[in-house]
Amino acid sequence: MPGAGDVPLPPGGVHKLLNNNVVVSIDADGRERVLMGRGIGFQLKHDGRIDLAKVEKTFVLDQATDTAHARKLLTDAPYTLVQAVLHAVDEAERELGRDLGRRFPLAVIDHVHYVVERLDQGIRIPGTSMPELRILHPDESRVAEHMAASIAASLGRELPPEEGVFLTMHLLNATRDEPNGTAALLFRRVQHVVRTVETGLGTTLDTDSADYARFILHVRFLLQRLVDRTMLASGDSSFFEFAKQRYPRSFGIAEAVKAYVLAATSSTLTDEEVLYLIVHVERIATSMGRGDAGGDPSAPVL
Structure with a gap:
């Protein structure tokens, strides 16, 4: 800009x-x-x-589509709001060290204008904290939180805490060199895998734990390997068979993830990929006292 x-x-x-x-x-x-x-x-x-x-x-x-949209948006939105967003965008570009493109400011102005209008009408847009975003995209999440705080300060009003999540998704669309929506699709799949694990363990995962962070990153790279067709594979099935027998609950959860991946991507996870899922799930389960190792955190996991 x-x-x-x-x-x-x-x-x-x-x-x-x-x-x-x-x-x-x-x-x-x-x-x-x-x-x-x-x-x-x-x-x-x-x-x-x-x-x-x-x-x-x-x-x-x-x-022409940009022109028509921009005209309406910039005519309808209060200039104080436009200034607040443009200032926040300038700060974001400095933090990230890159140009966010001409569509990004308009998208954020559109979003913030919508949010403020709804708040003035007493309507709160449902949102979620989405802790996975902080792990998968730490830079964009940090900058988005700064943007939300900057816009709120400029407008002299509070914005919902989940605005950081929405702005992170806008930033991802602007900064990822991939087809529009790819980052959001990958994120939704990671979320689905997390929910599958939570359902299998019968509990909500501790999103602040190191085991959770490692698991999220593993799932993200697993899904990326599916796209790149570089899934892990090994000719030695002994570790997989050992894990399958030693950790039946974690194996069952890993198999549920495998079934989801097949339905979502038409790709079948290799035994090696399932093995590493078992390892991560069992680590999480053991740290929460729900593992097949009897809840003893000192019990070996492969």
Whole structure:
């Protein structure tokens, strides 16, 4: 999101007034540039000229769908909210050391505007803490929490604590060099595996434990290996057979995960992948006193 000094603005270009704070200028290539700044549209309304010194932000809209959406969004959203989001986006880009693209600020403005409108109507959008996000995407989660705090401070109001989760997902869409929605799909699958383990153990996992963090990372890389077709494999089945007999409950849970993976991805986990699932599940179960090793944390797990 470059400032006015970073983008050459065509003198005497065609200007379209959206409101007193947002103006659209057509550059020499026929592209629409959205110019934002407090009061920049006021003078345009009177004498048809823009005071470039008042332009705080400008960005290019390349597609007709973006143009229509941006116009409506930037017309409807209070400028104080737009400023709050743009400031938070600037901070996020500095923290991450990268440009988040032209769609990201609009997506966040749209989201925050929706949330604030609902809060003003007394409606709370259901959310969840999603602790897996902090483990799988620590940088994006940290930056998203900072963004939520910055926006709330700029607006002088409290936002729901789960805003960090929603902003993390927006950041993932902006920062991942993969098809849109891939990160969200992978995350949902990790969540499903966690719920399968919790159902098998009959308890909620301790999301702050080291065993949980190791398990989440293992599942994430397991699912990535499925995509890359690089599943673990071994010609020696002795460890797998030992684990299968020694830890029947953890084996049953691992088999339930295997069944889910097959249904979701049409890929069958190898015995080696199932073996490592057994190991992680048994570690978690043992630390919670629910393992096949009798609840003794000192009992060996493979």
